[in-house]
């Protein structure tokens with residue numbers, strides 16, 4: 001493997017730049033499970049004490065971790081499901097059907113995708129209040145879904161574009177209805193895109209912070225991101241080890257999903273780029 | 276089944292791509308739609324199978340007017356240029372798909388797919404995916420899928436364009452054999468004249484959205500209606516000269532141009548044609564000569580290999596006066 005030696009400068013640079021990240025990660029994990037004297041970097045003993053939030057109420061007036069986790073899960077799955085369902089159909093329409101103002105919709109997708117979400121937040125806040133959806137999980141889900149959609153639709157359109165038009169025509173010639181052709185002949189071929197969008201929007205929902213923070217600040221609709229934020233804000237004396245443990249708990253599903261689905265996620269950059 | 280296309284017109288964004296086309300294909304006949312790129316061959320084919328709407332005119336399958344019917348109800352088998360196999364299904368499922376859509380029962384599907392596989396010689400490939408097949412095998416699967424429903428009409432859109440030369444030769448006779456065994460009415464779209472001539476009973480030669488001539492291959496080659504037909508058919512192509520170039524040939528008065536096929540020019544036809552050899556192309560069995568006449572016009576001639584003629588040499592050759600084709604000023608054959 002001679003050419004591996006030539007790669008060493010690249011590896012060195014990558015190594016140097018990732019070391020700080022790595023160190024942070026290591027301490028995140030180590031600190032979550034150990035006791036430490038103040039001011040010391042070396043742990044003095046193993047403990048699960050920082051994970052007490054899993055089995056006891058931290059303090060009154062705040063939702064329990066399981067309730068918050070459930071909220072986050074509902075938030076992320078609903079967003080992912082709705083985004084995927086709409087992207088699957090809208091992407092098909094944009095790729096295949098010749099309807100009026102198609103160009104306008106395509107341009108709109110790009111603009112919306114590039115639009116910074118934060119600048120919309122006041123308007124969204126007002127709309128939700130008028131609709132009576134302020135401070136509800138539903139409200140945040142709707143907003144998050146709407147903001148994720150342009151990206152999802154665009155990616156799906158890219159996947160549909162790669163499916164040869166003749167395959168659909170062949171299906172129609174074989175006697176199948178348009179719906180059946182889409183379901184049985186086209187969908188299986190954009191399945192990598194479907195998976196990628198599902199996972200991608202789930203992860204995006206799981207890590208969403210700004211929207212729940214602004215649009216659902218109450219304890220009923222709290223998600224893990226806002227739960228963590230409340231954790232350091234509320235306490236007079238911040239418990240950083242507790243914070244790290246919650247962080248680890250929060251990040252665990254993300255890591256697991258990445259490990260299982262990393263190949264599928266790569267697809268988004270492969271098939272989806274042919275807009 | 277007899278197929279009749281009557282006064283068919285197709286427009287894209289207002290401009291007619293095919294205008295007022297009449298085509299009649301007898302039952303069990305295989306006809307070629309031949310023509311240069313963009314002349315409307317595929318458009319016609321897609322109108323027959325229902326992908327394009329028929330803007331004007333009628334399409335009849337036998338006594339049945341199918342002009343307004345959707346593709347699903349026309350019972351047409353189509354083989355697309357890129358085969359359009361379903362990549363996520365096995366060969367068996369590909370061929371079985373039209374039957375499954377019809378909700379045929381399992382035994383019948385298995386029997387029918389078996390028959391088709393036998394017809395196109397792919398019995399051993401039924402478990403494979405399309406990606407694991409060669410181009411020729413994919414072609415056979417596409418044929419089997421198009422035939423499995425017992426279609427009234429078989430349409431082939433440039434079915435051989437994606438194959439290499441050797442496979443093309445093989446599939447040419449295969450498709451013809453299958454068409455004759457099944458007795459299907461078939462339309463073959465191609466821009467390859469050799470394909471059209473060797474596979475089909477008749478050729479419909481198209482230009483600019485119109486059929487110029489419909490005839491059997493030999494007839495069309497020997498007896499073209501106009502200059503376009505004469506120049507489109509034949510490889511190496513026909514050369515054109517003026518009556519002044521052939522003074523000893525008593526051309527009719529209206530004759531503006533004379534077409535000379537390469538095989539009708541040479542020393543075996545006596546003398547009367549003087550020119551200089553410009554270019555010799557060796558093709559193994561025969562040589563191809565470009566000869567410049569005194570007027571500067573070029574004519575082509577094929578001769579058996581080994582004539583020993585070199586560029587620069589002057590030849591005094593003849594032509595077969597019986598085979599000359601005369602055209603008037605409107606390029607119509609006299």
Ligand SMILES: Nc1ncnc2c1ncn2[C@@H]1O[C@H](COP(=O)(O)OP(=O)(O)OP(=O)(O)O)[C@@H](O)[C@H]1O
Nearest residue numbers: 287288292310311312313314315316317318319466
């Ligand atoms: N969907 C369409 N919209 C607009 N114009 C079209 C469309 N499809 C075909 N055309 C035009 O119609 C004409 C005929 O096209 P067609 O595909 O029938 O040609 P063809 O004879 O099959 O040529 P080729 O041998 O290149 O396939 C072309 O000029 C083409 O540009």
Ligand SMILES: [Mg+2]
Nearest residue numbers: 316317318464
């Ligand atoms: Mg074509």
